[in-house]
Amino acid sequence: MAIERNMSLTGQPPVSINTTQKIGVITGMAGLFILVLATLGLNLGNTALWLTISLSAIFGGIVIFAKGAYAHKLPGIKNDGVWFKSMTSKGVLAWIAGIVLTGFYIILYFYADLLGLGQGTDGTNTGLVGLFDPLSRALSGNPASQWFVYGTLYTIAILAFGIKFMWKYKHNRYEQLRTLSVMFFQTAFAFVIPELMARLNSNDFSLPYNDLKNMWPLNYYAFDQWRVDQFINAQNIGLFFLILGVLMIFVISPFLTYKYGKRWYCSWVCGCGGLAETAGDPYRHLSSKKLSTWKLERWMINAVLVFSVVMTTAVISTFLGYDSNKYWFTKNTFLISTGAFLVIIFAIVAYYKRDQLKTDAFKGAIGALAITLGFFVAMAFIDFSQIKINATYFSFGLNTNEYALDGAMRTFYGFGIGSIFSGVIGTGFYPILGNRVWCRMGCPMAGILGIQQRLFSKFRITTNGGQCISCGNCSNSCEMGIDVRAYAQKGENIVRSSCVGCGVCSAVCPRGVLKLENDTLDGRINPTEILLGNDVDLMELVNKN
Amino acid sequence: MEEHIVIIGNGISGVTAARHIRKLSDKKITIVSAETDYFFSRTALMYVYMGHMKFEHTQPYENWFWEKNRIELRKGFVKQIETTSKTLHFAEGDTLQYDKLIIATGSKPNKFGWPGQDLNGVMGMYHKQDLDNLEKYAPNKKVCKHAVIVGGGLIGIELAEMLNSREIPVTFLVRENSFWNGVLPEGESAMINRHIKNHHIDLRLGVNLKEIKADENGQVKSAVIAETGEEIACNVVGLTAGVSPNIDFIKDSDIETGRGVKVNRYLETNIPDVYAIGDCAEQHEGINGRRPIEAVWYTGRMMGETVAQTICGNRIQYNPGHWFNSAKFLDIEYQTYGWVFASPREGETHFHWKHEDDTKCITINTEAATGKFIGINNFGIRLRHEVFDRWLTEERTTDYVVEHLAEANFDPEFYKRFEKDILNAYKSKAVIV
Numbered sequence: 001m002a003i004e005r006n007m008s009l010t011g012q013p014p015v016s017i018n019t020t021q022k023i024g025v026i027t028g029m030a031g032l033f034i035l036v037l038a039t040l041g042l043n044l045g046n047t048a049l050w051l052t053i054s055l056s057a058i059f060g061g062i063v064i065f066a067k068g069a070y071a072h073k074l075p076g077i078k079n080d081g082v083w084f085k086s087m088t089s090k091g092v093l094a095w096i097a098g099i100v101l102t103g104f105y106i107i108l109y110f111y112a113d114l115l116g117l118g119q120g121t122d123g124t125n126t127g128l129v130g131l132f133d134p135l136s137r138a139l140s141g142n143p144a145s146q147w148f149v150y151g152t153l154y155t156i157a158i159l160a161f162g163i164k165f166m167w168k169y170k171h172n173r174y175e176q177l178r179t180l181s182v183m184f185f186q187t188a189f190a191f192v193i194p195e196l197m198a199r200l201n202s203n204d205f206s207l208p209y210n211d212l213k214n215m216w217p218l219n220y221y222a223f224d225q226w227r228v229d230q231f232i233n234a235q236n237i238g239l240f241f242l243i244l245g246v247l248m249i250f251v252i253s254p255f256l257t258y259k260y261g262k263r264w265y266c267s268w269v270c271g272c273g274g275l276a277e278t279a280g281d282p283y284r285h286l287s288s289k290k291l292s293t294w295k296l297e298r299w300m301i302n303a304v305l306v307f308s309v310v311m312t313t314a315v316i317s318t319f320l321g322y323d324s325n326k327y328w329f330t331k332n333t334f335l336i337s338t339g340a341f342l343v344i345i346f347a348i349v350a351y352y353k354r355d356q357l358k359t360d361a362f363k364g365a366i367g368a369l370a371i372t373l374g375f376f377v378a379m380a381f382i383d384f385s386q387i388k389i390n391a392t393y394f395s396f397g398l399n400t401n402e403y404a405l406d407g408a409m410r411t412f413y414g415f416g417i418g419s420i421f422s423g424v425i426g427t428g429f430y431p432i433l434g435n436r437v438w439c440r441m442g443c444p445m446a447g448i449l450g451i452q453q454r455l456f457s458k459f460r461i462t463t464n465g466g467q468c469i470s471c472g473n474c475s476n477s478c479e480m481g482i483d484v485r486a487y488a489q490k491g492e493n494i495v496r497s498s499c500v501g502c503g504v505c506s507a508v509c510p511r512g513v514l515k516l517e518n519d520t521l522d523g524r525i526n527p528t529e530i531l532l533g534n535d536v537d538l539m540e541l542v543n544k545n
Numbered sequence: 546m547e548e549h550i551v552i553i554g555n556g557i558s559g560v561t562a563a564r565h566i567r568k569l570s571d572k573k574i575t576i577v578s579a580e581t582d583y584f585f586s587r588t589a590l591m592y593v594y595m596g597h598m599k600f601e602h603t604q605p606y607e608n609w610f611w612e613k614n615r616i617e618l619r620k621g622f623v624k625q626i627e628t629t630s631k632t633l634h635f636a637e638g639d640t641l642q643y644d645k646l647i648i649a650t651g652s653k654p655n656k657f658g659w660p661g662q663d664l665n666g667v668m669g670m671y672h673k674q675d676l677d678n679l680e681k682y683a684p685n686k687k688v689c690k691h692a693v694i695v696g697g698g699l700i701g702i703e704l705a706e707m708l709n710s711r712e713i714p715v716t717f718l719v720r721e722n723s724f725w726n727g728v729l730p731e732g733e734s735a736m737i738n739r740h741i742k743n744h745h746i747d748l749r750l751g752v753n754l755k756e757i758k759a760d761e762n763g764q765v766k767s768a769v770i771a772e773t774g775e776e777i778a779c780n781v782v783g784l785t786a787g788v789s790p791n792i793d794f795i796k797d798s799d800i801e802t803g804r805g806v807k808v809n810r811y812l813e814t815n816i817p818d819v820y821a822i823g824d825c826a827e828q829h830e831g832i833n834g835r836r837p838i839e840a841v842w843y844t845g846r847m848m849g850e851t852v853a854q855t856i857c858g859n860r861i862q863y864n865p866g867h868w869f870n871s872a873k874f875l876d877i878e879y880q881t882y883g884w885v886f887a888s889p890r891e892g893e894t895h896f897h898w899k900h901e902d903d904t905k906c907i908t909i910n911t912e913a914a915t916g917k918f919i920g921i922n923n924f925g926i927r928l929r930h931e932v933f934d935r936w937l938t939e940e941r942t943t944d945y946v947v948e949h950l951a952e953a954n955f956d957p958e959f960y961k962r963f964e965k966d967i968l969n970a971y972k973s974k975a976v977i978v
Contacts, residue, residue: 074743074905076876080710081596171876173959285598306705463931464955467871467880469842470557470605471589476598485605506957508597508874512880512927513954 008049020068028061039115048134050217055152057161075171077508079477087431088282094431102136102428109419110145132303134410139195152189154275158186161278168281174516176501178267184273189213207234210241213269215248217308218445220418225319226409228327241318254452261459262449263501269496270445271437275427276479280435284479284504287434293481297498298364304417305447306368311413312376314337314406332380339376342369353455356525406446417442436479440498450497458518460525461494461502463487467511473506474514488513495525549573550856551633553623555856556840558823559649560584561849562856569857574615577633577643579622581673582648583608587651588842591703595710600673615885621820626798628816646665648795648806648814648821649849652840654700659784660759666765666829667782670704680776682781686713688781693717695754696786697724699872704783705746706875715746716777718770720786726887728811730908731895733924734887737874741902743874757941775822790825803827810862812852816903820856822848829859832865834884848918851886867937868920868932878959883920887909888909893919894972896943898970900925900963907967911943918943927955947971 009155033360035052037044044050070078084092107114116127125133129144130150136144162183169175199208208230216222222245222514231242256264266273313335321331329337346369357365376383389407391412403411426438439446453459463483468491474484480498484505487494494514506514551558555578563574563685589603605658611618617920622636624648633641634896654669656662661977668678681688692708694701697719708715726734743746753769761908767776775833790805801807812820823845828837835844845866851863871880885908892968894913899906905925910917932953934945951964 074876075598079595079597083599084596123809172957173961177959191634392901455548460957464927465934466843467872467930469588470586470598471592472586472598472602473589473592476602489605503957508877511871512955515927 001381004037014104018068018070018247019076020225021065024061024063024065024068026061027057027064031055031057031059035128035131039128041116041127042130047131051131051135052129058153059156062160063163066160066167069164069544070167070170078168079508082282082285088285090286092433098429101430102424103420105424105428108150109423110148114370115146115149116412117146121493132457136195137327140161140198141492148195154271154395155186155191157279158271158274159183161281162274165278165281169507172503172507174451177509178503179278180271181268182277185213185269186274188270188453205234206230207238207241211271211397212241212244214271215253215445217305217312218270218272218443219446220308220312220413220444223312223457224317228319230251240466253449254456257449257452258457261357261457261499261516262446262499263459263499263516265449266439266446268498270424272422272443273500276430276435276439280427280430280479281428283435284502285434286432286475287436287479287481289475289478289483300441301443301447301450301498304363304369304442305415305420305444306372307409308444309342309372311406311409314379314384316411317379318404318406321383322385335376335380339373342372349455356455417444433477433479436481436500439500440480446498446500453499454497456521458521458524459504460517460519461499462515462517463491463493464511464513464515465491468513469511473510477508478506479504484514491526493524493526547572548644549575549589549642550645551641552576552647552649553652554578554823554825555573555581555618555651556587556651556823556845556966557584558845559647559652562647562649562822562853563740563849564614564781565850565853566856567616569853571619572662572857575617575619576642577619577621577623579620579636581612581621587671589669590673591707592675592859594679594707600676606886609723610921624794626795627817628799628819631818643818645818646820647852647856648792648819649823649845650801650825652824654784655696655769655789655792656784657786658755660755661721661759661765662784664757664759664761664765664782665755667784668727669784669888670700670707670786670789678790679783680783683708683713685710685711687838689713691716691777691779693754693777694783694784694785695768695777696784697721698785698787699725699958700788701783702741702874703787704785705741706744708781708783709746712782713781714864716768716779717741717746718747718754718768719750720751720753723829723949724748726749727886730885730887730895730897730922731919732899733906733908733922735923736899736903736906737877740875742875745816752805764832773895775914788824790827790838792825796812810864812848812863813855822851822852827864832863833868834867835868841868867934869933877925878927879922879924880928881920882928883910883918884928885920885922896947896971896974898963905963909943909946916944918946919930921946929953 003243031054034044034057035051038050082088086098088094094286113119118123118125118131119124120130124130125143129146129149132144132149135152136142136148136406162179166176166179190213194211196207197210201207208227221227228242231238233486239538253265317331317335320327320329320334346365350357384406385404388402389405389408390402391399391408421442426442427439468488470484470489472483472485474488477484478484479502480500482496482499486492503516506516547725550572552563552575555576559576563576566574567570583604584606585603586605589598589883590969592598593600599978615949619641624636625634627634631643631646633643636643650672654671661667663696663846664831668675668682683692691714693716693879694704695718698872699715700957701717705715705717718842723731723734725738729737729752738748738750749770753771755769757765758767758776760766765780767778768777768782776858783927795802799816800819805812805825806821807815808821808828810828812826814821824838824840826838826848831837847865848863851861854861867882868884871878873879889910892913894911895905895907895909907924907926908922910919910921911917918936921928947968949963950967954962954964
C-alpha cells in the first residue's frame with residue numbers, strides 16, 4: 001500500500017519569466033519609480049513630461065508583460081501554475097504586494113498631505129499630487145487632488161490589465177466584450193466625463209463630481225445635503241441628474257437586473273468590479289469556498305445594506321427636518337413614505353416568493369426590516385442631530401471630533417465601509433483574500449442587486465445535463481466563492497444572489513457544462529437532481545426525498 | 546441494530562451509493578479506501594500537477610461532510626473477501642464485518658508486460674499515488690529532461706498536457722496510425738493529430754513500445770520503439786494504454802469475475818448481499834449498445850444511485866439512457882450524444898463538417914435508409930445535452946437535427962455561431978448523395 005504523502009504537493013513549474021515579460025516588468029517598475037521619486041519630494045522639473053513618461057511606462061509595461069505571457073500561446077485556458085506562483089498563491093510576493101497596496105490606500109485616505117496635497121506655497125500641490133497637476137488642468141482646469149491621482153492610476157490599471165485579460169481570453173468573446181465594457185465605463189463615465197463636466201462650473205453654476213453609473217448605495221454620499229443642494233441649484237441639468245440618480249435606483253437598475261442579472265452592473269459597468277475583473281483577475285481563485293464563509297457573507301453583506309439604508313435615511317431626514325421649506329418633502333412624510341415603501345415591497349416578496357424563501361432567509365429578512373423600521377420610528381420622534389457622539393471612542397483616537405448622531409453614522413459609514421472595507425481591505429488584500437471580497441461581503445449595491453437577481457431575474461447559469469465530472473475548475477475560479485460544482489454535479493441551475501456573471505466558470509469548464517443565460521422564470525430554480533442519461537423512473541425516486 | 550453497508554472504494558460510484566443510501570435510510574455505512582482519506586475527483590488530478598488547483602480543491606465535499614452524514618471512512622487495503630462469514634480481511638491484519646457489501650474499486654492502468662514496466666519513473670495516471678510519483682520524478686524540466694507517453698487515449702493526452710505545462714518535452718507513442726481513431730472518425734482524429742503537434746508535442750503514430758531501459762540506479766533511462774528500434778532518452782515513462790477493472794484481490798473469493806466483477810442488471814453479483822458498481826463492474830451483456838464494462842464518470846454515478854435504491858428495499862435495474870460522453874484534447878473540447886463510430890457501420894452514413902480554423906468540427910451519424918439521427922460528435926462547439934437526449938428519444942431525422950441545431954447550442958453568449966455553415970455544408974453534401 002502506498003504511503004500517503006503530504007497533500008499539499010509543491011509544484012515546480014517553470015517560474016522564470018521570458019524576455020518580453022522581463023522587459024515589461026522593468027518598464028512598468030521604471031514608471032512606478034518615477035511616481036515614488038515624486039512622492040519623496042524630488043523636484044523633477046517638467047512635470048508634464050515626467051508624468052507622461054511615468055504613466056506611459058506603467059501602461060506599456062503591463063501590456064508588454066501581457067504580450068510576453070499570452071501572445072505566442074494557442075487560444076485556451078491559461079491557468080498553469082496559478083497555485084504555484086508566489087504572487088498568486090499567497091506567497092511572499094503576494095504579501096509584499098498586499099502590504100504595499102494597503103499602505104497606499106491608508107496614505108491616500110488618511111494622510112494625503114504625504115502625497116503633497118496642498119503642501120506648496122499658497123496651498124499649491126507638490127510631490128505626487130503636484131506631478132498630476134498638468135493632466136488635471138488639461139481635463140478639468142483645476143489642480144489635481146489625491147482623488148484625481150487615484151482615479152488616473154485606477155483607470156490605467158483597468159485599461160492595461162483589461163488588455164491583459166482580453167489577451168488571456170482571446171478565444172472567448174463574452175470575456176472580451178465584458179472587459180471592453182468595464183474599460184469604457186471606467187474611462188468615460190468615471191474619469192473623463194466628470195472631469196470635463198467640471199469645466200462647466202462657474203461662480204453661479206456648479207455640479208458635483210458625478211459619475212453617472214455610480215449609484216446609491218454604492219455611492220453612499222449620493223444624497224448628502226451638499227450634493228442634493230448642488231444638484232437642485234444647478235438648474236435643469238442638475239435636477240435631471242438628481243432625478244436620473246433616483247430612477248437608476250428604482251427603475252433602470254431593477255429592470256436591467258430582471259433582464260440580464262446583476263452582471264449588467266457588477267461585471268460590465270461597475271468600477272470596483274472593473275478593477276476586480278482586470279487587475280484582480282490573477283487572484284480570483286483565492287476566494288474562500290467554505291460553507292462557513294458563505295454563512296458569514298450572508299450576514300455581513302445584508303448588515304451593511306441595512307446600515308446604509310438607515311444611515312442614508314438619517315442623513316436625509318435630518319436635513320429635511322431643519323430646512324424643510326427648501327425641499328418638497330418634510331422629514332415625516334419622507335420617513336413614512338420610505339417605511340411604507342419598504343413594507344410594501346417586503347409584503348409583495350413575502351407573498352409571491354413564499355415558496356422560494358427558506359425559513360432562515362425569511363427570518364433574516366424580517367429581522368432586517370424590523371431593525372430598519374425601528375430606526376425610522378426613532379428618527380421620527382428623536383432629533384438625531386441633537387445627539388452628540390464623540391468619535392474618539394470609535395476610531396481608536398484617530399478622529400477626535402464630536403458629531404451629531406446622523407453625521408456620526410455617515411462619518412462612520414464613510415470611514416468603516418467606504419474607506420476601510422472597500423478600499424484598504426477590498427482592494428489592498430486582493431493578493432490574500434481574492435479579488436471580490438468587497439463585492440461579496442460588503443457592497444450594499446451588490447446586496448440589493450443580489451436580492452433582485454435571486455428573486456426576480458431571468459438570469460441563471462444552466463448546467464448541461466449529465467456532463468459534469470466534478471473536477472472543480474468552476475468552483476476554483478469563482479471569485480465570489482460560489483461552490484459551482486456542488487450545483488453542476490447535481491444538474492441544478494445556479495441561481496445565487498452573489499453571482500456577478502463574470503462567466504469564467506463557464507470558460508474554464510473542460511466538459512462544456514456551464515452556460516450563462518437569460519431565459520424564462522419558469523423552472524429557473526430546479527433544486528432537484530436532474531441528471532440526464534439516467535433512467536427516468538429512477539430520477540423520480542431520487543427526487544422523492 | 547441497523548444493517549451495516551460496507552463500500553470498498555471511495556470514488557464517484559462508492560460515494561454516490563453511500564450518499565443515496567444515507568438519504569434513503571439510517572443504515573450504518575462504512576467506506577473503505579486504500580487510496581486517500583477523502584473522496585476526490587480523479588478527473589481533476591491533472592489540474593493539480595498543472596497548478597490550476599490544489600489537491601484539496603478536487604474534493605467535492607468539505608471534510609466535515611462525512612461525519613455530519615454519518616458515513617464512516619476507513620483507510621485500509623482489503624486483501625480478501627470472505628463471503629460465507631461476510632468478513633473483509635485487510636492487508637494490515639484486521640477485519641471488518643458487513644451485512645451488505647458494495648465493490649466499487651474502479652480501474653487500474655493497463656500494463657502489457659513490457660520489459661522495464663515497473664522501473665522507477667514509470668507510471669500510469671490514474672491514482673493519487675500516480676500523481677505523487679509524477680511530482681517526484683517529473684517536478685520540473687531539469688529533473689525530467691524528457692518524457693515518453695505510451696498509449697493514445699484520453700489519459701495519454703491529459704498526461705501530455707500536464708507535462709507540457711511544466712515545459713517538459715514529450716514524445717507521445719500511439720499504436721494507431723491516427724490519434725484515438727478506434728473511437729473517432731478520421732476527420733476528427735486527424736484534426737486532433739494536428740492540434741497535438743501545434744502544442745509542440747512529438748506525436749509518433751503507428752508505433753509500439755518495445756522496452757524501457759534502466760540506468761544503474763534502476764531508474765528509467767530510455768524507451769525503445771519496436772518498429773524502428775529508436776531509443777529515446779527519457780526520465781519518465783507514462784503508461785496510458787487504457788484501464789482495466791481493479792479486482793485482483795477478489796480473484797480467489799467466491800465472487801464471479803470475468804474482466805470485471807460479473808453483475809446482473811440489478812448490479813448484484815453471484816453472491817447474495819454483494820454488489821459491484823462503477824468501472825470494476827462487468828455486465829453479462831452490454832446494455833443498449835454500451836460496453837459490458839464502462840469506465841466512465843457518469844455511469845459510475847448512475848450505478849451508485851441505482852444500487853442505493855436496491856439496497857434500501859426498492860430493487861431496480863440499472864438502466865442507462867442514451868449514450869453521451871465528453872473529453873478535452875488540450876484546448877479542444879469534445880462532446881458526443883448518441884452513437885458515432887470511427888467508421889460508419891453497415892447502413893449508416895457520416896456527415897462531417899470542419900471549420901477552417903482547424904479547431905472545430907462535427908460528425909453526424911445517420912441511418913441511411915430512414916434518415917434517422919443516430920449520434921453526433923462535436924469538437925470546439927458546445928451542445929446541449931437535454932436537447933439531444935430529447936431528439937434521440939423522439940427519433941428525429943438528421944435533416945431535422947441539422948435544421949434545428951441552433952436550439953441545441955450551448956456555447957457562451959456572443960460566440961460566433963456555425964449553424965448556417967453547417968446547414969449549407971449539409972445541403973450541398975445531401976445533393977451529391
